[in-house]
Amino acid sequence: MGELSSIWRESTHRYRLVGHKCGNCNTVYFPPRDICIKCHRESIGKIKECNMSGKGEIVTFTVVHDVPPAFARQRPYIMALIRLEEGPMLTAQIVDTDPGDVEIGKKVSAVFRRIREDGKSGLIQYGYKFVMES
């Protein structure tokens, strides 16, 4: 499977924003974790899948001009740290907006988009990006 398996393995989390929840203390994790950082061994066997609403708030952001090869066609793009309603923070792009309209504290919601492509003949990889809430 090579590179494909690493993409396929994470697709549930990246396509549908499925995180994890500790059955012991109810802390929600996204990206998913197999062990709770608060309960440690008490969480073993008690971690369950948990859907995120996709709603969140911009904690900080940047406009990336010096970009890796897989993002050459998107240059420049907006990267942000986003605090989800359920609690966790994640790293994602904000799209469909002018960088001048992006501000710390504004509301965003998740959309399903093409994330990156490995050259002309390589894999096209999909996942979540965020758009500004109107």
Place this chain on the structure above:
Amino acid sequence: MRTLSDVYIIGSGETKYGELWEKSLRELAVEAGLKAVEDAGIYSKDIGILYGSSSLAGSINGQNDIGSLIADFSGLASSNIPAIRVEASSASGAAAVREAYLAVRSGEYDVAMVGGVEKMTDIYGSETLDMVGTILDREWEWFMGATPAAMAAMTARKYMKDFKVEKESLAMLAVNDHENASKNPNAHFRNKLTLEGAMGATMIADPLNMMDCSPMSDGASAIVLASEKYVKAHKLDGIKILGSGISQDYLALHSRDSLYRLNSTVIAGRNALSKAGIKQSEVSFLEIHDSYSIYGLIELEDLGFAEKGKASQLVGDDIKLNGALPVNPSGGLKAKGNPMGATGVGQFVEAYLQFKGKAGERQIKNPQYGLLHNMAGTGSTSLVHIVGGA
């Protein structure tokens, strides 16, 4: 029963840092290593163990087992000594020094060699960026389009907003690095930088421009560590490693409580100072991991030299070579350069030269203690060492 040994640095060697197209990974490593051995006045048969450090040799150069590579081409293969690579992304260098320090301190070895090397210009710049991205969380930061500069930029934006800090304060660190590097013949960039020049450079990840970002450098640095017993028996004089601290934090920035408090740096710094038995006020100079200007600012705070949000008050005259607290006399990561696996070892080379009075035009007067700080990624691992004249 063995007792713990004091650990001395008895020699250092370094290549020039920069775009060294004519030199290979192994040539760089061997050049620095041989200079260090010669400087220490030891013979290869004296070396008990060798630690190599490199962050990206496996990715960029397709070469692993850097320990054996360095030992072999330094002519040590037939002595069959232990030789191993230590990797902690951009903190690989100091991580290797720490392992060597522990090996000597434990009494197991009398002489340990550390060689850090990175050869970053053997592939195109955008491909190198792809490799440098391995210092982030590959699955959940890098995959989404984040780069090391983008992560630093997001920290910078939040920091500048929360503490009302102007971009000029970040740029001042780059100006200081370039001023000091202009006096360092091994530095990647020896040109001086004006504040206007630092503010007006090409944007990398807003608000950070090219002058906020350390370069991709080739280079190698090496030091020789020895036990107290060895130093006395051979009547050598070196400088002491007085304290070593290492700590880690969440790999990804989004998992941390604060975007601008580097917990790994706070703890590593506290532990190193406590082991050395000294306070911040006794430190004569700092070498800090300013891979991005914003990190330099928040490291000054997290190492206890300024209150949170207040480091901008320090980055004027105080941090100059003749100031109250010289920062990065070597030129720092921005201007001396950042050959990742060598960078942390290079900080020890600078400290050694400073304490031996061999730092030339950038010599600090009568240093008592130096604090060296090397960091992985956005702060996932930090190492702090305290060194002093013996």
